[in-house]
Amino acid sequence: MKNNINIVWFKRDLRTKDHAPLSEAAKNGSVIPLYIIEPKLWKLPDSSRRHWHFIHDCLLDLQIELSKLGAPLIIRIGEATEVLQQLYREIGSFTLWSHEETGNGWTYKRDIDVALWCRTNNITWHEKPSNGVVRRLKSRDGWAKLRNERMAQPIIEAPAAINPFTGLISSHNIPQKNHPMFGSIDIGSVQVGGRKEAIKTLDSFLKDRGRSYMKNISKPGISARHCSRLSAHISFGTLSVKEVEQATKAKMTSLEIENDSDAAFFYRNLSAFLSRLAWHCHFIQKLEQQPDIEFKCIHSAFEGMREPHFRQDFFEAWKTGNTGYPLIDACMRSLHANGWITFRMRAMLVSFASYDLWLDWRETAPFLAQLFTDYEPGIHYSQFQMQSGVTGMNAVRMYNPIKQSLDQDPQGKFIRRYVPELIDVKDSFIHEPWLMDKPPSNYPAPIIDHKVSIKHARSEISKRWKQEGFKAESKSANQKLGSRNKQPSRRKSLSKKEDSQLSLNL
Numbered sequence: 402m403k404n405n406i407n408i409v410w411f412k413r414d415l416r417t418k419d420h421a422p423l424s425e426a427a428k429n430g431s432v433i434p435l436y437i438i439e440p441k442l443w444k445l446p447d448s449s450r451r452h453w454h455f456i457h458d459c460l461l462d463l464q465i466e467l468s469k470l471g472a473p474l475i476i477r478i479g480e481a482t483e484v485l486q487q488l489y490r491e492i493g494s495f496t497l498w499s500h501e502e503t504g505n506g507w508t509y510k511r512d513i514d515v516a517l518w519c520r521t522n523n524i525t526w527h528e529k530p531s532n533g534v535v536r537r538l539k540s541r542d543g544w545a546k547l548r549n550e551r552m553a554q555p556i557i558e559a560p561a562a563i564n565p566f567t568g569l570i571s572s573h574n575i576p577q578k579n580h581p582m583f584g585s586i587d588i589g590s591v592q593v594g595g596r597k598e599a600i601k602t603l604d605s606f607l608k609d610r611g612r613s614y615m616k617n618i619s620k621p622g623i624s625a626r627h628c629s630r631l632s633a634h635i636s637f638g639t640l641s642v643k644e645v646e647q648a649t650k651a652k653m654t655s656l657e658i659e660n661d662s663d664a665a666f667f668y669r670n671l672s673a674f675l676s677r678l679a680w681h682c683h684f685i686q687k688l689e690q691q692p693d694i695e696f697k698c699i700h701s702a703f704e705g706m707r708e709p710h711f712r713q714d715f716f717e718a719w720k721t722g723n724t725g726y727p728l729i730d731a732c733m734r735s736l737h738a739n740g741w742i743t744f745r746m747r748a749m750l751v752s753f754a755s756y757d758l759w760l761d762w763r764e765t766a767p768f769l770a771q772l773f774t775d776y777e778p779g780i781h782y783s784q785f786q787m788q789s790g791v792t793g794m795n796a797v798r799m800y801n802p803i804k805q806s807l808d809q810d811p812q813g814k815f816i817r818r819y820v821p822e823l824i825d826v827k828d829s830f831i832h833e834p835w836l837m838d839k840p841p842s843n844y845p846a847p848i849i850d851h852k853v854s855i856k857h858a859r860s861e862i863s864k865r866w867k868q869e870g871f872k873a874e875s876k877s878a879n880q881k882l883g884s885r886n887k888q889p890s891r892r893k894s895l896s897k898k899e900d901s902q903l904s905l906n907l
């Protein structure tokens with residue numbers, strides 16, 4: 402065994418299996434597994450106790466896994482470069498190992514600082530790919546192939562044993578879930594984290610829950626059972642995307658062998674699930690290539706469009722679930738209670754904030770990041786920009802909250818669960834209670850008229866499309882960040898179906 406000291410810096414990869422940095426470090430000498438709790442990160446507007454609660458569970462499992470392998474998890478609290486400097490003073494030179502992280506602007510800058518600290522102190526830092534995201538990618542052409550090749554590589558087993566560092570090295574205890582460092586906002590119930598729970602969740606999805614994934618994916622209530630619910634596990638790395646992808650493909654192979662209609666149905670659902678796993682990497686790749694999409698509209702024509710018109714009262718109504726649109730309010734309140742909602746409802750909430758309330762996405766995005774247990778910056782900011790119509794390269798979709806309500810919650814079960822003011826409202830009025838002779842006095846009237854707001858949004862967005870140079874910038878953004886999957890042919894103009902899903906295609 403070599404005599405080197407290796408620090409494995411765990412970030413959003415809280416597992417020991419399929420963990421290349423740990424596996425490589427273990428071959429290179431003694432290992433100090435390290436998790437750094439960075440107080441400044443926890444003060445950011447997109448951080449919340451909800452994330453910490455999940456991470457706390459993950460760290461407990463990781464501690465057990467690592468101690469079985471022979472090395473304790475060292476917890477340090479402080480800024481990353483300070484912690485590394487402290488360790489350097491305590492143990493002398495070491496090699497640093499971690500996964501590549503595609504995080505928010507703050508972690509991006511922190512990693513630049515860590516790289517500089519390493520260079521200054523002659524420390525080698527090995528960063529290994531985390532998922533299908535390719536660092537320093539020259540062109541999006543061919544990215545999907547590279548990603549799929551990565552996903553097909555063998556799963557890396559956890560090291561059989563780790564040679565622990567034998568010197569004296571101190572560790573903090575894992576801070577309590579309710580430690581004030583992580584803020585004090587009310588967070589309702591939080592999905593359980595940790596590797597054991599991740600495996601259980603994946604198993605139950607592949608065994609049964611995923612069978613009718615597509616049928617239920619958009620329904621705000623039962624989607625919580627039929628969607629995989631793996632997002633937070635993937636975001637904090639209790640499972641790698643590769644592990645999920647390979648387990649899914651193995652299940653699909655066994656379904657193929659069964660060769661009956663039920664199995665074929667399940668197979669199709671899993672195939673749709675696999676494409677979402679690819680989207681995961683596709684969206685994070687955008688942030689990897691253009692880190693400023695957290696702060697700037699992908700298409701510059703949309704800068705300044707909403708900012709001067711920001712209405713704090715609208716923002717408060719949206720945040721608290723008091724807009725007067727029952728499904729919008731139920732979704733927002735359910736997020737406060739549980740920290741998860743399905744894709745379509747996320748898109749609808751953002752569409753309502755961005756088009757109906759004309760709120761700038763840079764104000765609304767950190768707020769939902771705090772509510773989502775699965776907050777993943779690359780997906781989050783890319784999706785926010787898409788659902789706010791500021792990319793200049795995606796179809797513009799304006800969701801009609803009444804149509805969504807009728808389609809996805811026809812009897813208003815979900816609405817009544819989260820908006821108790823409407824509990825006694827009849828089915829015929831549950832989607833539009835303002836039409837009643839006497840609407841419930843404790844529930845607000847709609848704060849805007851959807852049709853009027855959407856007309857305004859269409860006109861403002863169309864105006865920008867028509868600006869000189871718009872298409873050229875769209876084309877170059879698409880070249881840099883766009884998917885290379887062939888899209889079905891798109892209509893060139895605004896859809897007239899104002900009352901359904903407005904679609905404004907480039």
Ligand SMILES: Cc1cc2nc3c(=O)[nH]c(=O)nc-3n(C[C@H](O)[C@H](O)[C@H](O)COP(=O)(O)OP(=O)(O)OC[C@H]3O[C@@H](n4cnc5c(N)ncnc54)[C@H](O)[C@@H]3O)c2cc1C
Pocket residue numbers: 628629630631632633635636674677678679680681682684742743744745747748751773775776777778780781784785788
């Ligand atoms: C405005 C907005 C913000 C979002 N923010 C996040 C976020 O911070 N973190 C996050 O993980 N997802 C985000 N999503 C994407 C999506 O809504 C969630 O991934 C999904 O609802 C998570 O539930 P699940 O794990 O049961 O998903 P499943 O439907 O079971 O999908 C499996 C996995 O595929 C990936 N995935 C699914 N849908 C998408 C998608 N549309 N884009 C990219 N990857 C996808 C996720 O990793 C997910 O865990 C956002 C969507 C919108 C519209």
